[in-house]
Amino acid sequence: MSKLGSSSLLQLLLLLTTFLLAVEQAAAKTVTYxxxxxxxxxxxxxxxERKxxxxxxxxPLPVIEVDKGDRLIVNMYxxxxxxxxxxxFHGMFQNTTSNxxxxxxxxxxxxxxGQNFTYDFTVNQNGTYWYHCHTDFCYPDGYRQALIVHDKDAYFNDEYEEEFTVTLSDWYHEFVEDIQFLSLYNPTGAEPIPDSFLFNDTQRSSLPVKPNTTYLIRLINIGAFVAQYFYIEDHTFRIVEIDGVYVDAAEADTLYIAVAQRYSILVTTKNSTDKNYPIVTVADSDLLDVIPTHLQLNNTNWLEYNADRPHxxxxxxxxLSDELVPFDDITLVPHDRMELLPEPDFEINVTVSMNxxxxxxxxxxxxxxxYTAPKVPxxxxxxxxxxxxxxxxIYGExxxxxxxxxxxxxxxxxxxxDSGSHPFHLHGHNFQVIDRAPPFGPHFNDYLSGDPVPFNPSNHSAFPAFPARRDVFVLPPQGYFVIRFVADNPGVWLFHCHIDWHLSQGLAMVLIEAPLKIQETTHIPQQHYDVCQAGGIAYKGNAAADTQDFTDLDGQNKQVKSLPSGFTARGIVALVFSCIxxxxxxxxIVVYGLSTPLVPPEKQEIDTSDVASIHDGPVPVTVGVQHTVEPASPYRD
Amino acid sequence: MPNVFGVQVFFIVFRECLEAVIVVSVLLSFLKQSLGQPHQDQAIYKRLVRQVWAGSLVGVLIALIIGGAFIGVFYGLGHDLWSESEDLWEGIFYLIASIIITIMGLAILRINKTKEKWRIKIAQALVAKSKKEGNRNWLGDWGRRYTMFLLPLITTLREGLEAVVFVGGVSLGLPATAFPIPVVTGLLAGLLVGYVLYRGGNAMTIQYFLIASTCILYLLAAGMFSKAVWSFQFWQFQEKVGADVAEAGDGPGSYNIRETVWHVNCCNPEIDNGWDVFNSLLGWQNSATYGSVISYNVYWIAIMLAISGMLYEERKGSLPFQKAFHRSFFSFVGKIPGLRRYAARKLEASSQNAAHIVSQVDADMLAHGVAQRPLAEK
Structure with a gap:
């Protein structure tokens, strides 16, 4: 071939690359925080006022906002x-970036x-998410905020003019670490009662609206513990998204938003500016062991049509909060019409309990x-x-x-x-919710009156054809739920109750999805290992940090022993000694009782006196020891 | 099943009743030996006997009235106050009860000694009266005339009130339903044993009975002592935990694992029927703590030491060093101006011959003031 030919090819290639890069840049940018x-x-x-x-x-922390397809970098110090x-980053699939x-x-x-850590991943999904600290006892101290992924292709984009992001949260006045939760003096594991509830990290706030306009409101419960009911007085709304999944618009008036759950709703305002309407959030008091008198369970914010009118x-x-009837999220239909997944290749069947x-x-x-953390992540x-x-x-028992x-x-x-409800979250996926009992609504607590009811594979309600998908789903008291997903996202994913207290109690398990694929696709930056080193944590080896023999788990972290039942050795010893x-x-006492007063010589005397008292009236009636004095009496004879 | 038999109540009523019966019987035998002989004035004798009985009955009656009012007020006012921190109060009640039982319990075994003690006391009282002949006044005269009425009245009243106070103290934690049956049966048993003593029945049988009942009494007291410590600990635990403990039943979370020696998830005396009997008799707990086990054992060791000491005292006349201490103490007191006479009396009393006092009691004293003309002036 000629020189010319080769150079023109090179030119073409160069041109193509530049063009592709330009397209890439326009479609996906890098967002750095x-x-x-x-x-x-x-x-x-x-x-x-608190720290x-x-x-x-x-x-409040900055809301992270990206467009679908963006690369998000968060340099954390x-x-x-x-x-x-x-x-x-709650709800992010982290495909190939499980780390x-x-x-x-x-x-x-x-x-x-004192350490830096860079989170760097691509956001190939859309919708409403949030981010929060994920170490023990951390995010209730304020380290949580919304993460919004805008999508120019959302099917409802044309239906609204403006959008609001609303975070709901429980709030504690004490440091989470100072609250003695895992404690000898909290044997029932009673969850600490929040001191108040926040709406966009404040209270009694207003969302200013124009009449006759449709708004998209992104609702996120960024709390640590308490689910909240949400409704707007005299308004209905349409649910269009749950946990990042678009759903066919569904008319609703009340939502139950468990911690970590998200709903996007379309609210169309009324045609008048006479009145401001309360946006009502009501804490689910069924979750609270006690309700202190000072705790305000229901809070009011406003859909503000006219700032000059009363609020x-x-x-x-x-x-009671459970008299409210919320929309049952299992009935929602995903907008993409993803069908019910086929019969599972693998089933995990676990039961929640507290002890x-x-x-x-x-x-x-x-x-x-x-769940007890291993020695090596x-x-x-x-x-x-x-x-x-x-x-x-090798990942530890x-x-x-x-x-x-x-x-x-x-x-x-x-x-x-367990008799409480638990919002369970799976990292790295959203999952199809195919069955739950009892359903949301007036019968939600029905199983509390008897024994827990487990899922019966041969007798359950029909699974929906297009099941709703989400990443946090509420497990009813003493009931069950069933979810399905495809293990198409290699990574290490935690499945856990999102009530932070319950996570610290070990209500979690870890899924290792396609481990050999993880090794192929995941690159771990040196900085991540440096952080381990700085913290003195091993980053090689099995759960017991054994790098030689991975199947040898001697020295792994174990959960605390079970309570001894009945009599242990020391109990028996104690009981025997007490008996002895x-x-x-x-x-x-017997020796004392049998001693002195009845020594034999006197006993003889008693006998004679007894005889005497019966036969000779005048002899005084006496028994026992007093005869030692009797002879001295002048009336003896 | 409600608690209808407070065992400790039974024993206290029994013991106090027995003591009162003994006093009355001592008085009656004094009368019989001094005045009841065939050659003496039967009218005076019978009158005096009637006085003794009347006195005892009036005493019992007054004691019952005061006691009833006492317990009524007690239950009316008290229980609401205590329900707030039940375990703390329960602990205090059990401690009081166990101390009371411990102190009075061994005395039952020396009930014969008690009889002797009363003989001397009564004799002393009679002798003292007749000596005070000189300063006669209206009241003294009246008192002398009705000695045989007043003595049993005061005795039964005293024993009755003692019983009320003790029963009150021992049973603060019990419901009102736990009273009637043990009070009645305790009275009956006391009267019966007292009568048998008076009649001079088989002393050995009585002694066995007393030994057995004392053993039960101390089992009770040991259990109570242990339960008192347990209640204090549980109260502390509850204070720190809050209301949740009560809700936890007898399963995990209902007890402090760090203090626990054994715990069985059943047989909770406060919840499960039947085990409350073991609890009140033996101090059973389904959740034993170091405190409750150690205190139980310490209690018994203390009892053994106390009995050893008492046995030694009975055999040798005093505890080691006690006599020497007694003398030196009171001779020291005697050196303090103003207390000389008191000390002298104490020193004298200890060496006084009991038999001598009893021998001074004579018909004159007993009948004194009862006949139209005082016998002494005859």
């Missing part, structure tokens, strides 16, 4: 000085004070395993285990590991042996 995480003070409920985890000196932290997911000791080491407080029509272990603390269990075990990564044993094969259809049956001392003591 620098997070200097430090302590700040704030007083969001007007009751107590809060802030970003770049500010709180832990400037807290006394507390580890991480960030979990950016955020839960400490699962996909990374906790970031110690009336909500008028409550129910005595005390030997230290007197209350713990939570999935099939009697209370699970993803690093995957990366260092080679072929053995498919052996679930108490991380409750399940190894999933690539592209398997997985069905997860979750039964609830009781018998010895009674022996002494």
């Amino acid at each position: 620098d997070f200097n995480v430090t302590w700040v003070t704030a007083n969001p409920d007007g009751m107590t 809060i985890i802030g970003v770049n000196g500010q709180w 832990n400037g807290l000085g006394d507390k580890n932290a991480t960030i979990h 950016m997911d955020g839960p400490s000791m699962v996909t990374q080491c906790p970031i110690p004070p 009336p407080d909500a008028v409550m029509h129910v005595d 005390n272990l030997d230290n007197g603390f209350g713990y939570a269990f999935l099939n009697d395993i209370s 699970t993803i690093y075990t995957v990366m260092s285990a080679g072929e053995l990564a498919t052996n679930s044993e 108490f991380t409750h590991p399940m190894v999933l094969e690539h592209n398997d259809v997985v069905q997860l049956v979750l039964n609830n042996g 001392s009781a018998f010895l003591g009674m022996g002494f």
Whole structure:
């Protein structure tokens, strides 16, 4: 071929590359946030000024906003000085970037004070998400905020003019770490009662609206514990998105938003500006063991048509929150019409329970395993285990590991042996919700009156043809739910109750999805290992940090022993000693009782006196020892 | 099943009743030996006997009235106050009860000694009266005339009130339903044993009975002592936990694992029927703590030591060093101006011959003031 030919080809190639790059740049940009995480003070409920985890000196934290397809980079610096932290981007699939997911000791080491950590991943999804700290006892101190992925192709884009993001949250006045939750003195594991509830990290706020206009409101419960009911007085709305999944618009008046759940709703305003309407949020008081008198369960914010008109407080029509009837999310139909997944290749069937272990603390269990963090973050075990990564044993008994094969259809049956409801979250996926009992609504607490009802595979309600998908689903008290998903996202994913207290009690398990694929597709930056080193945490080896023999789990972290049942050795010893001392003591009493007063010589005297008293009237009636004095009496004869 | 038999109530009523019966019987035998002989004035004798009985009955009656009012007020006012922190109060009640039982319990075994003690006391009282002949006044005269009425009245009243106070103290934690049956049966048993004693029945049988009942009494007291410690600990635990403990039943969370020696998830005396009997008799707990086990054993060791000491005292006349201490103490007191006479009396009393006092009691004293003309002036 000629020189010319080759050079023109090169030119063409160059041109093509430039063009492609330009297209790429227009469609997907890189969004970078620098997070200097430090302590700040704030007083969001007007009751107590407290220390809060802030970003770049500010709180509320910045809302992360990206467009679908963007690359998101968050450079986090832990400037807290006394507390580890991480960030979990809730709902992000983290395809090929499982190591950016955020839960400490699962996909990374906790970031110690003074360390940098860069989260870097591509957002190929749309909708409403949030981010929060994912180490023990961290995000209720304020480290949580919305993450919005805008989508120019959303089917409802033309239906609204403006959008609002609304975060709901419970709020504590004490540091989470200072609240003695896992404690000998909290044997029932009663969850700490929040001090107040926030709406966009404040209270009694207003969303200014124009009449006759449709708004998109993105609702996110960024709380740590309490689910909230949501409604707007005299308004209905249409649900168009749940947890990042577009759904066919469904008319509703009341929502039940558990922690970590999201709803996007379209609200069309009225044709008049006479009145402002209360937006009412009501905390689910069924979750609270006690309701302190000062705790305001229902809170009012306003759909503000006219700032000059009065802002009336909500008028409550129910005595208890569970009398409200929320929309049942399982009935929603995904807009993409994804069909019910076929019969599963792999099933996980676990039961929630709560109990005390030997230290007197209350713990939570999935099939009697209370999640106990391994010595090496699970993803690093995957990366260092080679072929053995498919052996679930190496991840440790108490991380409750399940190894999933690539592209398997997985069905997860979750039964609830506990009397509380639990919002369960699966990292790295959204899942089809195919069955739940009892359903949301007036019968939600029905199973509480009897024994827990587990899922019965041979007798259940028909699964929907196009099941709703979400990433947080509420497990009813003593009931069950069934979900399905395809294991098409290699990574290490935590499945856990999103009530932060329950997570700290171990209500979690870890799914290791296509471990060999993880090794192929995931690249772990050196910085992540540096963070481990700075924190003194091993990043190679099995759950026991054994790098030589991965199947040897000696020294792995274990859950606390079970409570001894009945009599242990020391109980028997104690009981025997108590019996011996009781018998010895009674022996002494017997000896004392039989001694002196009835010594033989006197006893003889008694006998004679008895005879005398019967036969000779005048002889005084006496018994026992007094005869020793009697002879001296002048009346003796 | 409601608690209808407070065992501790039974024993206290029994014991106090027995003591009153003994006093009355001592008085009656004094009368019989001094005045009841065939050659003496039967009218005076019978009158005096009637006085003794009347006195005892009036005493019992007054005691019952005061006691009833006492317990009524007690239950009317008290229970609401205590229900707030039940375990704390229960602990205090059990502690009081166990101390009361411990102190009075062994005395039952020396009930014969009690009889002797009363003989001397009564004799002393009679002798003292007749000595005070000189300063006669209206009241003294009246008192002398009705000695045989007043003595049993005061005795039964005293024992009755003692019983009320003790029963009150021992049974603060019990419901009102736990009273009637043990009070009645305790009275009956006391009267019966007292009568048998008076009639001079088989002393050995009585002694066996007393030994057995004392053993039960101390089992009770040991259990109560242990239960008192347990209640204090549980109260502390409950204070820190809040209301949740009560809700936890007997399963995990209902007890402090760090203090637990054994725990069985059943047989909770406060919930499960039947086990409350073991609880009140033996101090059974389904959740034993170090405190409750150790206190139970310590209690018995203390009892053994106390009995050893008492046995030693009975055999040798005093505890080691006690006599020497007694003397030196009162001779020291005697050196303090103003207390000399008191000390002298104490020193004298200890060496006084009991038999001598009893021998001074004579018909004159007993009948004194009863006949138209005082016998002494005859």
